[in-house]
Amino acid sequence: PAPRVRRPCRLCAVCPHWRAAARQQLVPPPLPLLALPDGTFYSILYPRLYSFPGCGFAGYESVCGSWLVFPRDDGCFLVNPFSRATVTLPALSCVRLRPSNAVAKWSLEDGSKVADPYITWMHINTSEKLHISKLIPCSPNLVAALVGIGHTSQILLCQPGASSWSVRAYDQCKGFEDMAFYQGKLYAIANDENLLVxxxxxxxxxxxxxxxxxxxxIKGEPWYPVVLEDNTMPCKKLYLVESHGALLMVRRAIWCRVPGPGVPGEVIAGVSGFEVFKADFEHSRWVKVSTMGDDQVLFLGRRCSRAISVSQYGLSGDYIFFLDDDEDNRIEYAYDEENTSFGVYSMRFRSIRSGAPNISWKRYITWMHIITSDSNLPARGIVVVSACL
Structure with missing residues (x-):
């Protein structure tokens, strides 16, 4: 008789139970990585060095979702460093006004020209300091941006690939701190802690x-910097981030040393403290929470923040990783050291420690953000925390 031919067989076809188990086994999302300007990558949870040949990070100036933002004279373009997909955005000089005939209105007070009745887009749109503070790809047809000067900014919208942004020209500019796309809606928060939709x-x-x-x-109950008797002053940062289906406001207090009366010197940043609040939409209020859960870790950055579940990796949660990524034109204090790293705050023990001692970068010329898998635009990446020039 003819010899029997043994044909190769895939393992999943041998046993239907194995095949069913393989289909149910979900691959966990990748852990965050820290990408430095020199192209090296570090895990912020494990002391390990990574390399990704062919990933071009040089020259990008910001991050939004899983995209790197590269500025150009005629606008900017977004690049996913892994898929190489690109998206173009308009220049800030190309803005469609609503109404189209809007003009800046001024009045005189004590011989000086001031915005009337308040600062609008028309009062800041020609400034050389105009810049994008944050970009959010909300959907394949919508990108939102916080654009302004210093602490004053406005919300602009556009479609990817469009020739212009859109803005309500007479809306009051605010001290927007952060913006988030949550459950199909765009939310923003200003330094008065009011939540806006x-x-x-x-x-x-x-x-x-x-x-x-x-x-x-939601109407906030804010506090503002006040110099205390011991010559310390808390400065505030606010972040919006979604965690476990809830929208959180994270209030960070940076305790600064202030020179005494008549003593020359700078305001020097010190240790940070954190409070976390959950948006209670039913009762229109912020509700303070003492824990985020044993599996949740927050990564906070001025350009991007994310919450990640870490229990699937056997790691403990209830921590906040945060960055000293101040914008140059929004700095209210100086630092003792030129170099910086990330810090880690424990919600459980109300304590803080510095990040990895062997990872640092020059302060003010670099910043760090989170890049995460993003299904809103047609490209996907890995979860990366990045520092860029």
Whole structure:
């Protein structure tokens, strides 16, 4: 008889139970990595060096989602460093005003020209210091940006690949601290801790997205910097981040040393403290929480923040990783050291420690953000915490 031919067989075809188990086994999301300007990558949870040949990081100036932002004279373009997909955005000089005939209104007070009745986009749009503080790809057809000078900014919208942004020209500019796209809606928070929802409509003539209304959802109970008797002063940063289906506001207090009366010197940043609040939309209030859960870790950055579940890796949660990534034109204090790293705050023990001692970068010329897998735009990456020039 002819010899029997043994044909190769895939393992998953041998046993239907194995095949069913393989289908149910989900690959956990990758752990965050720290990417430095020299192209090296570090795990912030394990002391390990990584390398990803062919990933071009040089020259990017910001991060949004899983995209690196590269500026150009005629706008900027976003690049996913792993898939190499690109998306172009308009220049800040190309903004469609609503109404189209809007002009800046001024009045005289004590011989000086001041914005009337308050600062709007028309008062800041020609400034050389105008820059994008944050970008959010909300959907394949919508990108939102916080654009302004110093602590004053406005919300602009556009479609990827469009020739212009859209802005409500007469809306009051605010001291926006952060912005987040949560459960299909765009939210923003200012330094007064009021949570605002940005209602978006479509321009009937062009089909472009536009802000139709900005409404207050939660009224905050803010505090502002005050010099105490021991010559210390808390400065505040606010972050918006989604965790376990809830929208969180993280209030960071940076305790600074202030020179005594008549003593020359700078305000020097010191240790940070954190408070976390959950948005209670039903009762229109912020509710303080003492824990984020044993499996949740927050990564906070001025350009991007994320919450990650770490229990699947056998790691403990309830920690906050944070960055000293101040914008040059929003700095209210100086630092003792030129170099910086990330810090880690324990919600459970209300204590803080510095990040990895062997990882640091020059302060003010670099910053660090989170890049995460993002299904809103047609490209996917790995979860990366990055520092860039």
């Amino acid at each position: 940005v209602n978006i409509s479509q321009d009937h003539s062009t089909g472009d997205p536009q802000v139709s209304r900005i409404g207050q959802i």
